Amino acid sequence: xxxxxxxxxxxxxxxxxxxxxxxxxxxxxxxxxxxxxxxxxxxxxxxxxxxxxxxxxxxxxxxxxxxxxxxxxxxxxxxxxxxxxxxxxxxxxxxxxxxxxxxxxxxxxxxxxxxxxxxxxxxxxxxxxxxxxxxxxxxxxxxxxxxxxxxxxxxxxxxxxxxxxxxxxxxxxxxxxxxxxxxxxxxxxxxxxxxxxxxxxxxxxxxxxxxxxxxxxxxxxxxxxxxxxxxxxxxxxxxxxxxxxxxxxxxxxxxxxxxxxxxxxxxxxxxxxxxxxxxxxxxxxxxxxxxxxxxxxxxxxxxxxxxxxxxxxxxxxxxxxxxxxxxxxxxxxxxxxxxxxxxxxxxxxx
Numbered sequence: 383x384x385x386x387x388x389x390x391x392x393x394x395x396x397x398x399x400x401x402x403x404x405x406x407x408x409x410x411x412x413x414x415x416x417x418x419x420x421x422x423x424x425x426x427x428x429x430x431x432x433x434x435x436x437x438x439x440x441x442x443x444x445x446x447x448x449x450x451x452x453x454x455x456x457x458x459x460x461x462x463x464x465x466x467x468x469x470x471x472x473x474x475x476x477x478x479x480x481x482x483x484x485x486x487x488x489x490x491x492x493x494x495x496x497x498x499x500x501x502x503x504x505x506x507x508x509x510x511x512x513x514x515x516x517x518x519x520x521x522x523x524x525x526x527x528x529x530x531x532x533x534x535x536x537x538x539x540x541x542x543x544x545x546x547x548x549x550x551x552x553x554x555x556x557x558x559x560x561x562x563x564x565x566x567x568x569x570x571x572x573x574x575x576x577x578x579x580x581x582x583x584x585x586x587x588x589x590x591x592x593x594x595x596x597x598x599x600x601x602x603x604x605x606x607x608x609x610x611x612x613x614x615x616x617x618x619x620x621x622x623x624x625x626x627x628x629x630x631x632x633x634x635x636x637x638x639x640x641x642x643x644x645x646x647x648x649x650x651x652x653x654x655x656x657x658x659x660x661x662x663x664x665x666x667x668x669x670x671x672x673x674x675x676x677x678x679x680x681x682x683x684x685x686x687x688x689x690x691x692x693x694x695x696x697x698x699x700x701x702x703x704x705x706x707x708x709x710x711x712x713x714x715x716x717x718x719x720x721x722x723x724x725x726x727x728x729x730x731x732x
């Protein structure tokens with residue numbers, strides 16, 4: 383009886399300790415998870431740098447942290463600071479574009495099936511009435527301004543979260559080998575003989591998501607920004623960031639660069655509009671069609687519906703870093719479920 387009471391007291395003490403630790407770390411869980419994913423994904427780079435520095439782990443960890451700040455945190459901070467200027471320039475160009483009224487719709491609009499006549503009539507009504515055009519622009523502008531304001535707040539929060547992530551990443555890099563050994567030991571205790579396959583599945587999934595989905599999104603956002611800058615599209619940084627976000631959604635980036643093409647065409651910049659079509663189709667969308675399959679083949683693929691749910695759900699749950707964290711967590715869960723259910727399915731089939 384006394385032994386049972388002692389065991390219950392030990393379990394209660396351990397549970398109390400675990401709950402207390404979780405409560406203390408709760409504000410930092412997002413940054414801890416994000417730092418772990420970033421460090422795991424870039425670990426080969428860190429190992430290469432550590433070898434070049436003669437095994438000096440602290441110096442290598444410091445350089446990797448500075449690289450993260452330079453590549454990730456600093457551009458996001460600059461975007462957050464210039465967001466207001468980009469929004470002002472973008473709305474200024476829109477007002478200038480419609481200062482002389484809306485041009486009449488092309489003849490092919492009325493020939494569109496089902497909606498053609500309705501769209502043509504609505505467009506002509508706006509083109510012939512400045513009052514209707516002004517009301518329509520106001521209805522669109524107010525939600526857009528509020529949405530961009532919220533985006534600015536999310537970006538500011540993201541800068542703080544990523545700064546904390548970079549700080550934590552320094553210690554993960556420096557002590558990564560010991561942490562990895564502890565993680566393998568703990569996984570082996572819990573999962574037994576399944577531990578090697580479990581770790582391989584988790585590792586491959588994280589790399590597949592980070593390299594394939596997030597890496598492609600960053601590349602598309604960057605080349606889109608360069609294209610908008612060359613073509614003289616206002617708010618190039620903002621549009622590049624929107625391309626980055628929408629690149630995780632099927633047929634997302636063409637919505638942005640096609641809008642830029644329409645704007646350039648309305649401005650009578652036919653040459654730049656043609657350039658933007660070529661740049662958008664072959665460069666921006668080409669990354670999604672060519673580079674993403676090559677990158678994501680290094681790990682586990684993730685259905686598009688889970689990518690979208692991961693992106694939007696991740697933002698709601700974790701803030702800006704949820705863009706990266708949400709799809710990664712869903713991908714790991716999806717891969718583990720597949721790993722655990724596949725043998726049962728095979729037995730049933732047999």
